[in-house]
Amino acid sequence: MPPISRRRRAELARAAARIRIEGQRSGRSVEAVAAEITRLLPEMHPLQGWRLAYGWTRRQLADAVSEALRARGQADPGLSEARICRWEHNGVTPSSDYTAALADVFAISPVCLGVAGQDWYGRPHPREQGVPMANHAPLKAVTDSIALQMEVEGPAGGSQTREHVHRALDYYATHYGNHPPTVMGAEVHRCRSLVVGMLARPQTDRDRTELRTLAGWLSALLGDFAFSASDYPGAHIHLGTGARLGTDGGDMHLAGWSVGAQSMVTAFQGRDTDALELAAQASELASGALQQAQIAAWCELRPLARMGLEREARDAARRAQLRMDAAEEDRANRWGFDAAEMHQHLGEAHLTLGDPAAARQHAETARGLKRIGSGGWAAATAILARTAAAEHDANGACSLANSILDTVPPPSLRETTRRRLHALHGDLAVDSRPGPIVRSLADHLHSLPAHAPIQQSSPEPNGS
Structure with missing residues (x-):
């Protein structure tokens, strides 16, 4: 990076301060603010971007690094503001001790701070080494409340226990993106184990039907979390259970959603013909205009566009939009479908069909409708990055991709x-001589740790 004048440095610092203030007003996390600074101000060194996202002076950062060194049991040689300035502006790389301390201070990989040598790629993310990513206690308390209610009503449960399970489902749906999929999946498994235990006890026909339906929704949700955690076989098993229990219990919304999700998982496996067959089944099961819109956009657009069936893909997009406009259901209800998702799928379809201008418009709309750092924001940003690559803007594509990797911790990064x-990396790899920013992105992607498997604590319910 060429030297930056003092005047330009001051302008960048003022711009970063405005981004931080706006982020605080909008309730964004420091991580999201830092990602926005590095995206909008590419001239700024990532370390400086993160420092300014916290609103710290160099003296404050020096004090924090010194404290981190002491916590590691290392002597503090005395970090000066001038040395930090050289890290941020003169291309000087910190020593290994300072690099580790900076990672501790910001709780992110040194790679994201722009201060790591090649030996740092592939090391665990600091947040995976003991720094909590989120408070999971409220999530676990939801299932605990069901177990406590069963202590009152007995191992077969009762009306209040079943009501607790309904509320748990609503909680899991509304807090879908607040926890890594493996954490959510493990907790849903625990909840489903309680429902399976109740099904093993004598029940009236009415109560058994309700419990089977609850087990079906929990299975469908487990399938979604398994897919998000890159477990394709587990996703198909759980979604198949959800579809069967939905059909047996007469809950067509559950059945349609489960088969539709199976179609999406199948499409991501590259089995486009099978995905379309499942999409047709899901469309027949769909209940209401909103779910019909979801099936058309969610299940049909990707395989049709990838098969080059432009007329059919555009028809699916038209049907999805028409049904979306006609929907009267609450789009915020359990596993609903919203405008952001619609634009996300439309953008990806246009990109596949070779229309990057339309893809960009839809991806930017979807991205603007989602909270920075959320799964929907990350998906839309990735599509926008691929659009930039299609427009031969490698730097813009890599900047967008890095904003995802810098904002979303690896355990929360969905499949x-x-x-x-990885498809973006393939898009950029067509250049026989990729630049350093492309090579850096490739290293960043290569260093991503695989998802940990979801801890299973419930058998697959048969509903008998």
Whole structure:
């Protein structure tokens, strides 16, 4: 990076301060603010971007690094503001001790801070080494409340226990993106084990039907989390259980959603013909205009566009939009479908069909409708990055991709976004002489740790 004048440095610092203030007003996390600074101000060194996202002076950062060194049991040689300035502006790389301390201070990989040598790629993310990513206690308390209610009503449960399970489902749906998929999946498994235990006890026909339906929704949700955690076989098993229990219990919304999700998983496996067959089954099961819109956009657009069936893909997009406009259901209800998702799928279809201008418009709309750092934001940003690559803007594509990797911790990075980022790398690899920013992105993607398997604690319910 060429030297930056003092005047330009001051302008960049003021711009970063405005981004931080706006982010604070909007309730964004520091991580999201830092990602926005590095995206909008590519001239700024990532370390400086993160420092300014916290609103720290160099003196404050020096004090924090010194404290981190002491916590590691290392002597503090006395970090000066001038040395930090050289890291941020003169291309000087910190020593290994300072690099590790900076990672501790910001709780992110040194690679994301722009201060790591090649030996740092592939090391665990600091947040995976003991720094909590989120408070999971409220999530676990939801299932604990069901177990406590069973202590009152007995191992077969009762009306209040079943009501607790309904509320748990709503909680899991509304807090879908607040925890890594493996954490959510493990907790849903625990909840489903309680429902399976109740099904093993004598029940009235009415109560058994309700419990089977609850087990079906929990299975469908487990399938979604398994897919997000890159477990394709587990996703198909759980979604198949959800579809069967939905059909047996007469809950067509559950059945349609489960088969539709199976179609999406199948499409991501590259089995487009099978995905379309499942999409047709899901469309027949769909209940209401909103779910019909979801099936058309969610299940049909990707395989049709990838098969080069432009007329059929555009028809699916038209049907999805018409049904979306006609929907009267609450789009915020359990596993609903919203405008952001619609634009996301439309953008990806246009990109596949060779229309990057239309793809960009839809991806930018979807991205603007989602909270920075959320799964939907990451998906839309990845599509936008692939659009930039299609427009031969490698730097813009890599900047967008890095904003995802710098904002979303690896355990929370869903399979769909991972696949899109790797597809982006393929898009950029067509250049026989990729630049350093492309090579850096490739290293970043290569260093991503695989998802940990979801801890299973419930058998697959048969509903008998």
